Amino acid sequence: MISVVILGTGNLAQHLCQTFSKTDSIQLIQVYGRNQGNLRWFSSYTEVCSEPKDIAKADVYLIAVSDQAIEEVSHHLLDKNGVVAHTSGATPINVLSAKNRGVFYPLQTFTKGKSVDFDSIPICLESQSEESLGVLQDLAQAISSKVHLIDTEQRRQLHLAAVFANNFTNYLYGIGEAICHRNKISFDLLKPLIQETSNKITSLTPKEAQTGPARRGDEKSMNQHLSLISDPSEQEIYRLLSKAIKTKYEKEL
Amino acid sequence: MISVVILGTGNLAQHLCQTFSKTDSIQLIQVYGRNQGNLRWFSSYTEVCSEPKDIAKADVYLIAVSDQAIEEVSHHLLDKNGVVAHTSGATPINVLSAKNRGVFYPLQTFTKGKSVDFDSIPICLESQSEESLGVLQDLAQAISSKVHLIDTEQRRQLHLAAVFANNFTNYLYGIGEAICHRNKISFDLLKPLIQETSNKITSLTPKEAQTGPARRGDEKSMNQHLSLISDPSEQEIYRLLSKAIKTKYEKEL
Numbered sequence: 001m002i003s004v005v006i007l008g009t010g011n012l013a014q015h016l017c018q019t020f021s022k023t024d025s026i027q028l029i030q031v032y033g034r035n036q037g038n039l040r041w042f043s044s045y046t047e048v049c050s051e052p053k054d055i056a057k058a059d060v061y062l063i064a065v066s067d068q069a070i071e072e073v074s075h076h077l078l079d080k081n082g083v084v085a086h087t088s089g090a091t092p093i094n095v096l097s098a099k100n101r102g103v104f105y106p107l108q109t110f111t112k113g114k115s116v117d118f119d120s121i122p123i124c125l126e127s128q129s130e131e132s133l134g135v136l137q138d139l140a141q142a143i144s145s146k147v148h149l150i151d152t153e154q155r156r157q158l159h160l161a162a163v164f165a166n167n168f169t170n171y172l173y174g175i176g177e178a179i180c181h182r183n184k185i186s187f188d189l190l191k192p193l194i195q196e197t198s199n200k201i202t203s204l205t206p207k208e209a210q211t212g213p214a215r216r217g218d219e220k221s222m223n224q225h226l227s228l229i230s231d232p233s234e235q236e237i238y239r240l241l242s243k244a245i246k247t248k249y250e251k252e253l
Numbered sequence: 254m255i256s257v258v259i260l261g262t263g264n265l266a267q268h269l270c271q272t273f274s275k276t277d278s279i280q281l282i283q284v285y286g287r288n289q290g291n292l293r294w295f296s297s298y299t300e301v302c303s304e305p306k307d308i309a310k311a312d313v314y315l316i317a318v319s320d321q322a323i324e325e326v327s328h329h330l331l332d333k334n335g336v337v338a339h340t341s342g343a344t345p346i347n348v349l350s351a352k353n354r355g356v357f358y359p360l361q362t363f364t365k366g367k368s369v370d371f372d373s374i375p376i377c378l379e380s381q382s383e384e385s386l387g388v389l390q391d392l393a394q395a396i397s398s399k400v401h402l403i404d405t406e407q408r409r410q411l412h413l414a415a416v417f418a419n420n421f422t423n424y425l426y427g428i429g430e431a432i433c434h435r436n437k438i439s440f441d442l443l444k445p446l447i448q449e450t451s452n453k454i455t456s457l458t459p460k461e462a463q464t465g466p467a468r469r470g471d472e473k474s475m476n477q478h479l480s481l482i483s484d485p486s487e488q489e490i491y492r493l494l495s496k497a498i499k500t501k502y503e504k505e506l
Binding site: 067090107108109111114116120121122124146148150153154156157158159160161162163164165166167168169170171172173174175176177179180182183184185186188189190191192193194195196197198199200201202203204205206207209210211212213214215221224225228229233234236237238240241244245247248 | 320343360361362364367369373374375377399401403406407409410411412413414415416417418419420421422423424425426427428429430432433435436437438439441442443444445446447448449450451452453454455456457458459460462463464465466467468474477478481482486487489490491493494497498500501
């Protein structure tokens with residue numbers, strides 16, 4: 001049985017709380033947060049506390065707060081012997097000022113109120129001792145079948161890759177939606193295409209899956225598209241991404 | 254029973270052939286194509302022909318060829334009384350020179366060898382007569398529960414929206430993959446994130462689902478990311494998309 005304290009009350013903290021609570025080999029003994037209002041949600045799952053001096057003794061302390069607050073929160077844990085791990089993709093392990101440091105980074109986008117199956121979420125671990133790593137591995141493997149050792153530099157790059165694959169992708173969905181709305185077309189018409197686009201990469205590489213006018217070097221279609229766009233930002237994005245795709249594939253045409 | 258001839262032997266023609274063949278109310282009577290080799294695949298499903306004069310009489314002729322070839326292929330059908338419809342998002346209805354013209358545009362990305370469930374694929378119809386439209390509606394509804402009337406201008410815009418939601422999105426997946434490979438990280442780590450990103454928009458709007466440094470106006474993280482990118486094209490894409498997201502959301506910060 002691994003005992004865990006979660007520090008933080010946001011989206012990820014909520015998802016971890018729910019998952020730990022239903023995992024037999026994990027005992028979520030406490031959630032710490034400064035905001036009493038936010039803590040209320042957690043009190044149906046476990047004990048809550050808002051004073052650093054009341055933080056309980058545990059095998060693992062998971063810091064699930066915003067990147068800027070990690071260092072400060074870790075100061076409350078200087079006297080703890082358990083493994084102190086943050087959950088951030090972009091933050092180095094050494095901002096933590098604890099005896100036993102680690103990183104426990106679940107690579108996923110978490111939405112309030114939308115449950116996720118942790119079993120398929122990659123959890124990226126880093127640690128500076130074999131012993132701490134063993135504890136984090138036990139914790140991660142209890143909730144996920146995809147546990148990876150990823151160092152600080154790799155994790156930074158992975159976080160960057162995730163910005164392209166998630167943040168920017170979602171923004172493109174938004175442009176698709178805006179085009180639909182302007183033309184009185186339901187955005188629902190695009191949704192099956194969006195689903196299939198993401199499904200494709202389970203069986204093809206993105207390179208193999210690439211289609212469209214830029215892929216074919218079809219200048220006529222690209223110019224037609226550009227003439228349909230009135231928003232300057234959308235036009236710039238269309239131009240830049242088309243140019244990038246064209247450049248990548250033109251050797252093969 | 255609706256009788257159909259497919260003209261074309263590509264990806265979409267194959268998927269339509271498979272779907273029509275297993276639909277009781279549709280009789281796929283022939284597939285026409287110039288390339289004998291490509292026709293062979295179809296001969297296990299129906300009759301094939303490669304001479305325009307041999308094209309059979311049918312209720313509907315579906316032209317599933319590349320955009321540039323639509324007009325030429327439609328010339329073979331001048332004497333036909335059935336509805337002649339193309340399947341292209343970017344092509345106006347009036348390139349067709351047939352008596353009864355129409356458009357039958359399935360909005361999806363089709364991959365060779367990867368079967369799709371047509372029932373969930375939106376089919377966008379256009380026609381210039383009530384009678385032709387009725388025939389196309391019967392055909393579309395026999396294979397899909399999502400049949401929409403979309404005119405030429407709307408369809409052009411929808412096709413443009415699809416470029417953002419599919420072609421450009423897939424290219425961003427490719428950048429994510431490239432970043433992983435360069436840093437000796439398996440691209441599999443990003444796949445659950447990619448899946449969840451597309452799943453999110455079934456319950457949230459893209460605007461609600463937007464997260465990340467640009468969404469938060471977090472300049473420090475954005476600069477850190479930029480310092481990690483050495484490829485000039487990726488850097489330009491990062492800058493432009495971050496700027497667009499920041500501009501869209503900064504009023505709300």
